[in-house]
Amino acid sequence: MGRFARTGAMVGALVLTASLALTGCGDDQKKAEFVGGNQPAGASAAPETTAGPTGSTPTAGAAAGPALQVSPADGAQKRPVSTEISAKIPGGGKVSEVVLTAAGGDKVEGLMRRDGSSWVPSSPLKYGTRYTATVTGTGTDGQTHQGSSTFTTMAKPKSMIGSGLYLFDGKTYGVAMPVVAEFSPGIPEKDRAAVQKRMFVRTDPPQPGAWHWLYNGTQAYYRAPEYWQPGTTITVRLALAGIPLSNGRYGNLDRTATAKIGRSFVMKVDNATKKMTVFEGGVLTRTLPVSLGKKSTPSSSGTMVVMEKKESTVFDTRDEPDPDNQYVTKIDFAQRLTWGGEYIHSAPWSEGVQGRRNVSHGCVNVSAANAKWLFERTLIGDPITVTGTERKLVPGNGWTAWSMSWSEFVKGSALPVPDGGAEPAF
Structure with missing residues (x-):
């Protein structure tokens, strides 16, 4: 088994769809697949707040109270394009409507966080642009409160992180x-809570979840x-465009994606028996020698997942330090499990010992017929x-x-996680 390393290049402003490196059991290469995402994580569930670009309108004839305080403050300059709108109602209460418009009158869509803490634009604000926020809320005394603020966003920063989804x-x-979210350079520990609050995941049907940080x-x-x-x-949204970090860098862009989960297909391998059991829809359907x-x-x-599939490829481990582990071999039906070079793959040369003895360089060897079936x-x-x-499987490999x-x-979350997992932010 070769050394474990990760050498994928990060790209800041572009969405990459490069294939993963595939160089065989014991390789230490990796290329990333970067795409985008859209919705919540990390915030504890709180009563639903009805608000948005056209949120609830105050009741006609309701008593008017003192103006509420809007953030960003009126006249604020050089605000990040990740800015959210919040308001403080005198004596307490709940925001019912947020209207955000750009200079020229374009209206910005957005949603109120479930906990009512702020209103989040559905896409990044524009750099170097003036915005006006008008916020309406109802106080605990039933009075209607309204306030407004005009602020300007910052110019596009020169120093940005790279990110991937x-x-x-x-x-x-x-x-x-x-x-899986990826950042280059890594997010400083002191910034992870703020970044995590902008990493939104929503599932349908709803399933609570959590984030876990690793790799510095x-x-x-x-x-x-x-x-x-x-x-x-x-549905995922990494809403990181313009978010300021303590290292002087800013988030590069928002990334969004909506994907589906298919049927249940689970593989289990026991070294004691040298066999793989395959469960489809929770039912054992096949047992394979390995x-x-x-x-x-x-x-x-440990538990790994299939990260990449190649019907035919070449494993090249000539950069391994041990001469006994250096080889160049054509491989069929390769399915990557680790960055360090472990795969499930066809190994006709070991079919005679599959189910009885371990002879691979760390991969899960199966017969040609079983590899094709899988x-x-x-x-x-x-x-x-x-x-x-x-x-033992190394975290992050x-x-x-x-x-x-x-x-x-x-324990790897930068924000508190309620029992059972966090609900979506919206």
Whole structure:
């Protein structure tokens, strides 16, 4: 098994759809697939607040009270394009309507957070533009309060982070597909709570979830307590355009995607028996003999997901430090599980020992016929759990969001997570 490294280049302003590097068991290469996303995470559920671009209008004839205080303050300059609108009602109360217009009269769409803390524009504000916010609310005494503010956004900054979202719009994934956000350079720890508040995930049917940060802030995963329900729609928005960070950089752009979760297809591999059991829709449908990594190059124990599929490719491990692990081999039906080079793949050369002995360089070897059978049925995001090997899966070596308990996972959130997971922000 080769060393574990991640060398994918990050791109700031563009949405990349590059294929993942595929160089074989023990490789240490990676190329990212970057796309976009749209909705909540990280905020605890609170009573629904009815507000938006055309939110509830105050009751006709209601008594008028003192003006409420709008943020950003009137006359504010150089505000980030990630700015949200909030208001303080004298004596307390609830905002009922926010209207935001740009110079020239263009109206900005948006939604009030579920907890009522602020109103979030549905797309980034424009750089160097004047906006006017008019906010209406009802006080605890039943009086109507209104206030307005005119502010200007900052010019486009020169120093931005790169970001990526591993989710393709309109695609269908397996039940263990995490939402994976990536940043270059990583998000400083002191900024992660503010960034996480702008990383929105919504699921239909609703399933609470949480974010988990790793890699010194270069990656964050979002998942539910259990695998996604088959048929779920996941809508993601990483609303990071213009968000200021403590390292002097700003978020580069918003990324959005809506994807589907398909049927349940779960693979389990037990090193003790040298067999893979396959469950479709929760029912055991096939048992396959396997050969895992030999003692010098063991397979990783843990829950991984299929990240990439190649019907035919070449594994090239000539950069491995150990001459015994250097080879160039044509491989059929390769399914990547880790960045470090572990795959499920066809291995006709080991069919004689599959089910009895481990001889691979860390991959899950199956027969040519079984590799084809699996390849024709799996989706990106399908889970495989390997148990009983000499090596534990390293967090971040692949999409490892499911290789820890839910209680461990939520410890990686930058915001408090209610029992059972956070509800959407909207």
